[in-house]
Amino acid sequence: MTYAYLLAGENLELAEAELKGFLSSQEIEEDPKREERLALTKKEPSQIKRLALTHEVSKVIERSKKLETEYEPENSFAVRAEDLTGEKNTKEVEKNLGSEIKTKKNSVDLENPEEVIKVYILEDEYVIGRQILEIDRSLFNQRKNQNREFSSPVSLDPVLARVLVNLSEVSTGEKLLDPFCGTGGILLEAGLCSIDVYGLDIQVSMVEGTKKNLEDYGILNHDIREGSINQVEDIFDLEFDAVVTDVPYGKASKKDGKTLEKFLESAPKLTEGKIIFMSDKENLDGMSPEFDIYVHKNLTRYIYILQ
Ligand SMILES: C[S@@+](CC[C@H](N)C(=O)[O-])C[C@H]1O[C@@H](n2cnc3c(N)ncnc32)[C@H](O)[C@@H]1O
Numbered sequence: 001m002t003y004a005y006l007l008a009g010e011n012l013e014l015a016e017a018e019l020k021g022f023l024s025s026q027e028i029e030e031d032p033k034r035e036e037r038l039a040l041t042k043k044e045p046s047q048i049k050r051l052a053l054t055h056e057v058s059k060v061i062e063r064s065k066k067l068e069t070e071y072e073p074e075n076s077f078a079v080r081a082e083d084l085t086g087e088k089n090t091k092e093v094e095k096n097l098g099s100e101i102k103t104k105k106n107s108v109d110l111e112n113p114e115e116v117i118k119v120y121i122l123e124d125e126y127v128i129g130r131q132i133l134e135i136d137r138s139l140f141n142q143r144k145n146q147n148r149e150f151s152s153p154v155s156l157d158p159v160l161a162r163v164l165v166n167l168s169e170v171s172t173g174e175k176l177l178d179p180f181c182g183t184g185g186i187l188l189e190a191g192l193c194s195i196d197v198y199g200l201d202i203q204v205s206m207v208e209g210t211k212k213n214l215e216d217y218g219i220l221n222h223d224i225r226e227g228s229i230n231q232v233e234d235i236f237d238l239e240f241d242a243v244v245t246d247v248p249y250g251k252a253s254k255k256d257g258k259t260l261e262k263f264l265e266s267a268p269k270l271t272e273g274k275i276i277f278m279s280d281k282e283n284l285d286g287m288s289p290e291f292d293i294y295v296h297k298n299l300t301r302y303i304y305i306l307q
Pocket of ligand 1: 154155156157179180181182183184185186200201202203206227228229230245246247248249259
């Protein structure tokens with residue numbers, strides 16, 4: 001069986017890396033094959049809703065140069081096409097495949113179909129599949145900073161926070177530490193994926209705020225402590241499966257030039273797994289970021305992956 005993931009177009013490289021991290025978290029050691037915005041894998045995934053930069057997943061029925069399939073839906077269906085070339089007419093494809101698979105037993109229902117048949121239009125091929133899940137990305141917006149009871153301008157966007165969690169390859173029940181947890185943006189996304197969350201922040205207001213935000217979303221199992229990165233190894237005498245964070249930036253990072261240095265020194269002692277962090281700096285101690293994310297004209301964020 002082949003599964004087709006339709007990746008978000010804004011930052012394709014990051015979407016693909018998120019998918020790889022997610023697959024690894026599901027113990028699927030498979031490199032997806034990418035064609036335009038489509039990434040194809042063989043193994044059946046679970047927890048697909050963890051993905052933030054994937055729009056939907058379909059089970060592939062047919063790949064063909066012609067728009068045809070022997071598949072006949074048994075109930076009501078709708079055909080929905082995605083043009084991945086930027087030059088084909090999706091409406092025509094939907095109409096043509098719709099009439100091809102229409103039988104006496106089934107019916108077309110564009111509003112509320114029992115099955116959605118997807119056609120991904122590539123340069124010289126059609127990939128036809130049954131949609132198994134459309135990811136409701138508006139749920140991420142509902143968790144934005146302004147919609148949480150405890151908020152601060154430092155809070156990380158939920159989509160980005162979830163991407164960092166997926167890049168870390170951490171699975172359900174494993175331990176993730178954010179040593180600069182702020183309002184808990186990363187821990188909230190990790191907690192929603194049933195990952196065990198640990199946090200540290202130098203400000204007591206952030207520690208209390210993170211606990212509140214986690215609990216408001218039903219994440220009651222957490223360990224959030226007040227303290228400095230300088231003491232992180234004593235505060236948490238634990239081995240983590242990953243360390244994921246958004247390092248202090250702007251004024252906070254300038255106040256104490258050693259914060260980042262200390263983080264880079266401690267993180268490898270806290271985990272043998274992935275160390276993922278976000279920064280506003282394009283170059284850190286000679287390290288180059290893996291990905292950059294344009295936020296607005298004065299802010300680009302950079303994702304670093306240490307190990
Ligand atoms: C960029 S913010 C993190 C934002 C967070 N990702 C969120 O979604 O809210 C960085 C955080 O690091 C904390 N911080 C600054 N210096 C620190 C230090 N030396 N040790 C621990 N935390 C520190 C700040 O209080 C701030 O909350």
